Amino acid sequence: MMPSPYGSRPKPSGGFELAAWLFMRVSGILLLGLALGHLAIMHLVNNVDVIDFQFVSKRYAGPFWRIYDLFLLLLALTHGMNGLRTVVDDFIQRPPLRVGIQMALYTLGFVLLILGSFTILTFRPEQFVNAAAGAP
Amino acid sequence: MSLYRGGSGMVSYYLHRLTGVGVLLFLWLHIVDITLIGWGPKLFNELLFLYRHPFFRVLEVGLVAAVLYHALNGIRILVIDFWEGATEYHRQLFYAELILFALGFLPAAYLMLKPVVGRF
Numbered sequence: 001m002m003p004s005p006y007g008s009r010p011k012p013s014g015g016f017e018l019a020a021w022l023f024m025r026v027s028g029i030l031l032l033g034l035a036l037g038h039l040a041i042m043h044l045v046n047n048v049d050v051i052d053f054q055f056v057s058k059r060y061a062g063p064f065w066r067i068y069d070l071f072l073l074l075l076a077l078t079h080g081m082n083g084l085r086t087v088v089d090d091f092i093q094r095p096p097l098r099v100g101i102q103m104a105l106y107t108l109g110f111v112l113l114i115l116g117s118f119t120i121l122t123f124r125p126e127q128f129v130n131a132a133a134g135a136p
Numbered sequence: 137m138s139l140y141r142g143g144s145g146m147v148s149y150y151l152h153r154l155t156g157v158g159v160l161l162f163l164w165l166h167i168v169d170i171t172l173i174g175w176g177p178k179l180f181n182e183l184l185f186l187y188r189h190p191f192f193r194v195l196e197v198g199l200v201a202a203v204l205y206h207a208l209n210g211i212r213i214l215v216i217d218f219w220e221g222a223t224e225y226h227r228q229l230f231y232a233e234l235i236l237f238a239l240g241f242l243p244a245a246y247l248m249l250k251p252v253v254g255r256f
Contacts, residue, residue, distance in 0.1 A: 006226040007148035008213040025217065028210045036207055039200055044247055048187045048196070053177035073167070080160035087153055108164075116167040119174055128176040 009086070020082055027079045034072045057125035066120050073116045081109040144230040152209050155202035162199055193252045197245050204240050208233045 004010055012018045042051065059065045084105060092098040169187075173180045186192060212229050215222045222229065 003145060003149035004216075005143065005145045006216045006223055007145040007152070007209070007230070008216050011217065025214060029214070032207055032211070035203060039203055043196060043200060044244060047248065047251065048184065048193070049251065052184060053173065053180045056173060056180075076163055077167075080156065080163055083153075083156045084160055087157060112164060112167045115171050119171045123173060 020086075024079060024082060027075045030071070031075055031079060034068070035076060038069075038072055053125070053128075056123075060120075060123055060125065070117060070120050073120065074113070077109060077113055077116070081105060144227050148209055148212070148230055148233075151205060152213075155206040155209075158202045159199065159206060190252050193248070197248050200244055200248065201241055204244070205237055208236055208240075 002010075009021065012021050046055070085102065088098060088101055088105070092101060169183065172183060187196075212226075212233050215229060216226060
């Protein structure tokens with residue numbers, strides 16, 4: 001797909017592609033706050049020197065950051081996978097190869113979505129309380 | 137794949153795709169590393185040496201650059217798509233985007249690299 005001279009993707013005329021085009025814009029707006037907020041908190045206010053198991057345990061003690069992270073995960077992964085789908089459609093022309101790669105990407109996206117949601121929703125730091133007692 | 141007449145539209149479009157795929161690759165890795173927290177503090181904290189390595193700290197600055205560019209260029213695309221008059225100013229919008237990128241990225245990179253400098 002050729003971009004418009006202004007660097008945006010031409011608006012599809014209808015069907016699934018139009019819905020996907022619109023989804024990219026709506027999820028993009030939501031991700032402006034969610035993703036930039038996440039980066040600012042994790043890499044500017046804090047950094048990887050202070051982020052560890054204890055940090056995540058405290059952060060996940062209440063529901064707020066779990067819900068925040070769940071929305072960020074769902075939106076970022078679907079936004080990213082759909083973006084990659086359009087890139088693959090553009091660069092890989094041969095149908096059997098393209099369909100194979102798309103199937104693999106759908107599977108990977110689904111597995112990562114389940115894995116990430118499961119972790120955010122089921123993480124219980126209490127169960128490691130004895131193991132964590134000795135940690136600094 | 138053919139290159140068309142180029143200009144800021146083409147540059148911004150390919151940068152948008154490049155940064156998008158780059159951020160997605162990091163997201164895949166990030167989902168896997170956070171999943172490991174379910175195995176408890178020992179494994180999770182031991183693996184953090186990876187993210188604390190100076191090489192990774194510099195890559196992290198690249199991640200911030202990619203997300204920031206993708207976000208600002210995404211805003212520019214929204215303006216172009218939903219406000220018809222904006223196509224007249226698309227080049228100015230791109231330059232404004234680059235200025236905003238520099239204003240956001242340079243302080244962020246400074247804050248992120250300050251604790252790392254001297255550890256190389």
